[in-house]
Amino acid sequence: MKNNVKITRIKNSMTQEQLARQVGVTRQTIGLIEKGEYNPSLQLCINLAKSLNKTLDELFWEVDTQ
Amino acid sequence: MKSWISFLLPDDEYKEKKMLYFFTEGAIILFLSLIVMMICNKFFNLDTETVLLAAIAIFLFYVTGRYILAGMEYTDIATKHAYKKELRVICIRTIGFVIIFMALYLIFINIPSSLNNWVEILGLLISVSVVSFLSSYISLKRSYKKNKELL
Numbered sequence: 001m002k003n004n005v006k007i008t009r010i011k012n013s014m015t016q017e018q019l020a021r022q023v024g025v026t027r028q029t030i031g032l033i034e035k036g037e038y039n040p041s042l043q044l045c046i047n048l049a050k051s052l053n054k055t056l057d058e059l060f061w062e063v064d065t066q
Numbered sequence: 067m068k069s070w071i072s073f074l075l076p077d078d079e080y081k082e083k084k085m086l087y088f089f090t091e092g093a094i095i096l097f098l099s100l101i102v103m104m105i106c107n108k109f110f111n112l113d114t115e116t117v118l119l120a121a122i123a124i125f126l127f128y129v130t131g132r133y134i135l136a137g138m139e140y141t142d143i144a145t146k147h148a149y150k151k152e153l154r155v156i157c158i159r160t161i162g163f164v165i166i167f168m169a170l171y172l173i174f175i176n177i178p179s180s181l182n183n184w185v186e187i188l189g190l191l192i193s194v195s196v197v198s199f200l201s202s203y204i205s206l207k208r209s210y211k212k213n214k215e216l217l
Contacts, residue, residue, distance in 0.1 A: 028080070028142075029079065031216025
């Protein structure tokens, strides 16, 4: 699943490790979510959105640009 | 989700999901192997102890093997420095295990009386240490490779 987690994290000057600690997962899990190789649970999506001060839409909603 | 298996699962949701897959795959392979052994038992006389041991080994080797190869044990190892540091920890842990095991064996069991007994105990100790070291090493290497790609 494509998402804006990586770009938002970088904009917030956070490392993968810091974000992982805030939401209670491992750094590997954050890396996998950013690469779109793992679809997080709704609870984890909410925790990520809260940590990054964004809405779920801003982080995970795919807009078709075609 | 509440289940009695929860105590065996990691807190991280990705690891938890993967482990559930490994346990399920292991259980299905175990089930199929038991059916195969049941059919084989019609043609050859299989010893009960062998069948039970094989069943346990199949499940344990499968789940452990998948866990090691998945590269999810060392989730924070993503730099060369951290990799080398962790490798040193694995080496020290293996050497520590050898020394402590040997010391406890000599103190509480007995000092091997013949060359054969020495070979037996050292052989066992070295085999266990090598398997333990190799499994940790492979897991570390796979984790490092996976984490590097995710940076």
